[in-house]
Amino acid sequence: MTTTLTNPGAAVRGLGKSFGAVRALNGVTLEFPPGQVTALMGENGAGKSTLLKILTGDHQPTEGHVLLDGVEVALHSPAQARAAGIRIIPQEPEIIPHVSVAENVYAGALPRRSGRRLDRAELRRRIEADLERLGFARVLDPDLLGSELTPAQRQLVEILRALTGEAKVIAFDEPTSSLSEQEVDALFALIRRLRDQGVAVVYVSHRMKEIFQLADRIAVLRDGAVAGVLDAAQAGEADLVRLMVGRDLSTMFVRQMVATDRVVLDVQDISTDDVTGISLQVRAGEVVGLAGLIGAGRSELALALAGDRPIRSGKVLLEGQELRSGRPGEVIRAGLGLAPEERKAQALFLHRSIRDNTSLVVLERLRRWRFVRRSAERELAQEYSDRLRVRTPSIEHEVRKLSGGNQQKVVLARWLARKPKVLILDEPTRGIDVGAKAEIYQIIADLAKEGIALLVISSELPEVLGLADRVVVMQNGRITGELDREQATEERILSLAMADDLVSSDEGRTA
Amino acid sequence: MSTTTLSESTPEVKSRGKLSELLASVGGQNLSLIGGLVVVLALFGSLNDNYLSWNNIQVIAEAATISGLLAVVQTVVIICGGLDISVGSQAGLASVVSAMAFTSAGSNALVGMAAAIGVGVVIGLLNGVIIVYGRVNATIATLAGLAAYKGVAQLISNGAAQGYVLNNSIFIFLSRGKIAALPVMVWLLIVVALAVHVLLKYTDIGRNIYAIGGNDTAARLAGININKYLIAVYGLLGVVAAVAGILLTARTGSGQPTSGSEGLELQSITAAALGGCALKGGKGGIGGTLLAVALLGALENGLTVQGINSFWQNVAQGSLLVVAVVIQQRRSGERAVGLPG
Ligand SMILES: Nc1ncnc2c1ncn2[C@@H]1O[C@H](COP(=O)(O)OP(=O)(O)OP(=O)(O)O)[C@@H](O)[C@H]1O
Ligand SMILES: [Mg+2]
Numbered sequence: 002m003t004t005t006l007t008n009p010g011a012a013v014r015g016l017g018k019s020f021g022a023v024r025a026l027n028g029v030t031l032e033f034p035p036g037q038v039t040a041l042m043g044e045n046g047a048g049k050s051t052l053l054k055i056l057t058g059d060h061q062p063t064e065g066h067v068l069l070d071g072v073e074v075a076l077h078s079p080a081q082a083r084a085a086g087i088r089i090i091p092q093e094p095e096i097i098p099h100v101s102v103a104e105n106v107y108a109g110a111l112p113r114r115s116g117r118r119l120d121r122a123e124l125r126r127r128i129e130a131d132l133e134r135l136g137f138a139r140v141l142d143p144d145l146l147g148s149e150l151t152p153a154q155r156q157l158v159e160i161l162r163a164l165t166g167e168a169k170v171i172a173f174d175e176p177t178s179s180l181s182e183q184e185v186d187a188l189f190a191l192i193r194r195l196r197d198q199g200v201a202v203v204y205v206s207h208r209m210k211e212i213f214q215l216a217d218r219i220a221v222l223r224d225g226a227v228a229g230v231l232d233a234a235q236a237g238e239a240d241l242v243r244l245m246v247g248r249d250l251s252t253m254f255v256r257q258m259v260a261t262d263r264v265v266l267d268v269q270d271i272s273t274d275d276v277t278g279i280s281l282q283v284r285a286g287e288v289v290g291l292a293g294l295i296g297a298g299r300s301e302l303a304l305a306l307a308g309d310r311p312i313r314s315g316k317v318l319l320e321g322q323e324l325r326s327g328r329p330g331e332v333i334r335a336g337l338g339l340a341p342e343e344r345k346a347q348a349l350f351l352h353r354s355i356r357d358n359t360s361l362v363v364l365e366r367l368r369r370w371r372f373v374r375r376s377a378e379r380e381l382a383q384e385y386s387d388r389l390r391v392r393t394p395s396i397e398h399e400v401r402k403l404s405g406g407n408q409q410k411v412v413l414a415r416w417l418a419r420k421p422k423v424l425i426l427d428e429p430t431r432g433i434d435v436g437a438k439a440e441i442y443q444i445i446a447d448l449a450k451e452g453i454a455l456l457v458i459s460s461e462l463p464e465v466l467g468l469a470d471r472v473v474v475m476q477n478g479r480i481t482g483e484l485d486r487e488q489a490t491e492e493r494i495l496s497l498a499m500a501d502d503l504v505s506s507d508e509g510r511t512a
Numbered sequence: 513m514s515t516t517t518l519s520e521s522t523p524e525v526k527s528r529g530k531l532s533e534l535l536a537s538v539g540g541q542n543l544s545l546i547g548g549l550v551v552v553l554a555l556f557g558s559l560n561d562n563y564l565s566w567n568n569i570q571v572i573a574e575a576a577t578i579s580g581l582l583a584v585v586q587t588v589v590i591i592c593g594g595l596d597i598s599v600g601s602q603a604g605l606a607s608v609v610s611a612m613a614f615t616s617a618g619s620n621a622l623v624g625m626a627a628a629i630g631v632g633v634v635i636g637l638l639n640g641v642i643i644v645y646g647r648v649n650a651t652i653a654t655l656a657g658l659a660a661y662k663g664v665a666q667l668i669s670n671g672a673a674q675g676y677v678l679n680n681s682i683f684i685f686l687s688r689g690k691i692a693a694l695p696v697m698v699w700l701l702i703v704v705a706l707a708v709h710v711l712l713k714y715t716d717i718g719r720n721i722y723a724i725g726g727n728d729t730a731a732r733l734a735g736i737n738i739n740k741y742l743i744a745v746y747g748l749l750g751v752v753a754a755v756a757g758i759l760l761t762a763r764t765g766s767g768q769p770t771s772g773s774e775g776l777e778l779q780s781i782t783a784a785a786l787g788g789c790a791l792k793g794g795k796g797g798i799g800g801t802l803l804a805v806a807l808l809g810a811l812e813n814g815l816t817v818q819g820i821n822s823f824w825q826n827v828a829q830g831s832l833l834v835v836a837v838v839i840q841q842r843r844s845g846e847r848a849v850g851l852p853g
Binding site for chain 2: 307309329330332333334339341346347348349350351352353357360361362364365367368371372373415
C-alpha cells in the first residue's frame with residue numbers, strides 16, 4: 002500500500018464512521034489516483050457505500066479526513082462536494098418523478114431565457130448532444146417522465162447528471178446492477194474515456210468479471226477496514242474472495258437435477274399490456290431460468306403471474322386450478338410467491354424491523370387466533386437472517402439502516418421463508434456479495450429438492466446457467482426460445498435474447 | 513459470522529445496556545413527550561396551587577377523553593396512510609343523532625346510542641368507499657365530509673342543541689359515574705386505547721396496517737387486500753367517533769351539532785403527529801398519541817386556569833402541530849427540496 006498522500010486525485014486518511022453502535026468504517030486510508038479506475042470491493046455491509054457517501058458530503062465522518070489533490074477538504078453537503086468536483090452515481094437512484102428526463106439531468110442548472118423562463122429548445126439541444134456524446138442516444142428518450150423510467154433508465158439519468166459540469170472524481174456505486182449487456186458496454190466505454198481524460202474513477206461492484214475488465218487497482222474493505230489493495234493485473238479471483246470474506250469459498254456451485262414430471266405452474270398463452278402469447282410450464286423441483294435483455298418483459302410477466310397486472314387473454318393454472326388475475330392476495334394464498342425486482346419500491350418497509358419485514362407473508366402460519374406468536378416469529382427471522390448472512394446487530398434493526406445488499410437479503414428471506422408452491426425470484430442476487438450468493442444458490446437448490454417449482458429471472462448469464470434446469474429466453478414481450486441445461490450456453494441465450502423481431506416471433510411458436 | 517464485530521460488548525457496557533434498552537423501548541419521541549408533560553405540569557403547578565389537585569387532574573382527564581378517543585383512531589388511519597379531517601363533524605352528527613333518537617324512542621338510551629353508532633358505521637364506511645373506489649385523495653374526501661356531515665347535523669337539528677338526556681341513568685352514569693375512583697369516560701378511553709394498541713402491536717391485522725401505510729405497492733405484492741383494510745379502518749374510525757359523540761351528549765346533557773366537536777380534527781391530528789405518527793403513514797403508535805393527548809390536555813387546562821384567552825390556545829395548538837411535523841421531518845432526514853412527499 003502506498004502512503005504518500007500528497008499525490009493528486011482524491012484520498013481518505015484514517016476515515017471512521019459510526020452509526021450509533023454500528024461501526025461502518027474504521028481507520029480507512031485509501032487513495033483514488035487520477036487517470037485510474039479504483040475498484041472498491043467487499044461483502045455486503047463492509048462500508049463501501051458509506052465511504053462514497055462521505056466523499057460526496059452526504060455523511061460526515063466520525064474521524065479522519067478527505068483529501069483532494071493532497072489538501073484536506075471539508076465536505077459538509079453534497080453541493081460542496083459537487084463544487085469541489087466529486088460526483089457519485091448512488092446505489093439507489095434519486096429521480097424527480099413528475100418532470101422529464103432532460104429536466105432531471107440538469108435539475109438545478111436548467112438553461113434559461115431572459116427572465117426566468119425555461120429555454121426548452123436549448124434544453125433539448127443540450128440533452129440530445131449529451132446523450133449522443135455519451136453513447137446513450139438510443140436507450141433513453143429525453144421526454145419520458147421520471148416516473149415512467151425503468152430501473153436501468155433511472156441509473157442512466159443519474160450517470161448523465163453526474164457528468165454535467167467538470168468532475169475530478171466520479172464514483173459509481175454498483176451502476177450495472179440494473180443495466181443490460183448493451184448498456185454495460187456503453188457505460189464501460191464511457192468510464193474508460195473518463196479515466197483517459199484523467200478523472201479518478203471509483204467503481205463499486207460485486208461482479209468479478211466487471212472488476213477485472215475495468216479496474217486498474219482493487220481495494221478490498223472488510224468490516225469497515227481496508228483488507229488490502231491489489232494491482233488488478235496481478236490479482237486472482239480466489240485471492241480477492243479470500244480477502245473479502247476471510248475464508249475460501251467452496252468452488253463452483255453444482256446443482257443436482259431433482260425435477261419431477263408434475264407440472265405445478267402452467268401458463269397458457271397469456272397476453273398482457275407488455276407481453277404476448279406466453280406459454281410456459283414449471284414442474285415441481287424444477288428451476289426454470291428466465292433470461293433476456295432488460296425490457297424484454299420478464300418482470301412484467303412475473304408481475305402478471307403474481308396477479309398484479311391484468312391478464313388480457315389466456316390463463317394461468319397452479320396445480321390445475323385457474324388463478325384469477327388482478328388479485329395478488331388470492332394468488333399468494335393459492336401458492337405462488339414473487340420476490341420482486343425493485344426492493345425499495347416493491348418490497349421493503351423501510352421503517353420496520355428485519356423481523357417484521359421477513360415475517361409479513363408468513364404471518365398466517367405464525368399466528369394463533371389473530372395474535373402473532375412472537376417467539377416463533379423471532380426464530381424464523383433469525384434463522385433466515387443468519388443463513389443469508391444479513392449483517393446487522395439485531396433483527397430488530399430498521400431495514401432502512403441496512404446496506405443495499407443486506408436489504409436485498411431481507412426481501413429474499415421473506416419469500417424463502419414462505420416456501421410457496423411456485424416461487425418466482427426476480428433478479429434475486431442483485432447487489433449481493435459472493436459469499437451470500439453461494440448461500441442463496443444453496444437455498445434455491447434446497448427448495449427445489451423440497452418440490453417447489455422455481456422461476457428465476459436473472460440478467461447474469463452465469464447465474465442462469467448455473468442454476469437452471471431449463472432456460473426460457475424472452476425478447477420484446479415474447480418467448481423466443483427454450484434451452485435445456487445441456488444445450489444452454491451464453492452465446493445461445495444471447496442470440497435468442499437479441500434475435501431479430503420477425504424471425505423470433507415465428508420461432509417462439511415452434512420452440 | 514460477519515456480525516461478531518458489531519456486537520462486541522464488555523460486561524460494563526451490558527449493565528448500562530439494560531437502562532438504555534429500557535429507554536430505547538420507550539422511544540426518544542415518547543421520552544421528549546414525557547419531558548414536555550413534566551415541564552407543563554411543573555410550570556402550571558407552580559403558578560397555581562389547584563392545578564395539580566386530584567380534582568383538576570380528573571377535569572383534565574375528562575376533558576381530554578373525547579379528543580383522546582378520536583386521536584387514537586386518527587392514529588390508526590394515519591398509520592394506514594390515510595387522514596380523516598371529518599372526525600369532529602362525525603362526532604357532532606353522532607351526538608345530535610343520539611339525543612334525537614333517545615327522545616323519539618321515549619327516553620331510551622340504548623336506542624339513542626345504537627342509532628349514533630349505526631350512523632358512525634355508515635359514515636365511516638362511506639368515507640372509506642369514496643376514498644378507495646372513488647379514488648379521491650383522503651384529505652380532500654374527508655374535507656368534503658367535514659363540511660357535509662356538519663351540514664347534515666345542523667339540518668336535522670336546525671342548528672340547535674337537541675333533547676335533554678341527563679334524566680336517564682345510563683347517560684348520567686356515562687357523564688358522572690366513577691369506577692375505582694376514575695370517571696367512566698376515562699375508563700372508556702383506556703379500554704379503546706388498549707384494544708387498539710393490542711390490535712396494532714400484537715395481531716397480524718396491525719402488521720398489515722403498518723405495511724399498507726409504509727409502502728402500499730409492497731403491501732399489495734405481499735398479498736394484503738388494501739381496499740378492504742382502508743375501508744375497515746375508516747369504518748372503525750366512524751364507530752369510535754360515534755362513541756365520542758355519545759360522550760359529548762352525555763357531558764353536555766344534549767345533542768350538540770357543532771359546539772364541542774368543532775376543532776376536534778385539529779386536536780386529533782396534532783396529537784397523532786406529536787405522538788410520533790409519520791403523516792406519510794407506516795409509523796407511530798398509541799402510546800405516543802396518548803402521551804401527546806395528555807400533554808395537550810394539560811396545556812389547555814393550564815392556559816384556562818391561568819385565564820388565558822382561548823384564542824391563544826388555538827394559536828398554541830396550531831403551532832404545536834407544525835413544530836411536531838417539522839421535528840419529524842428533520843429526524844427522518846427528509847431533504848429540503850420542493851413539496852414534501
Ligand atoms: N443510515 C444508517 N444508519 C445505521 N447504520 C447504517 C446506515 N447506513 C449504513 N449503515 C451500516 O453501515 C454498514 C456499512 O454499510 P454500507 O452501506 O456502507 O455497506 P456496503 O459496503 O455498501 O454494502 P452493500 O454491498 O450491501 O451495498 C452496514 O452495517 C450498515 O448496516
Ligand atoms: Mg452499498
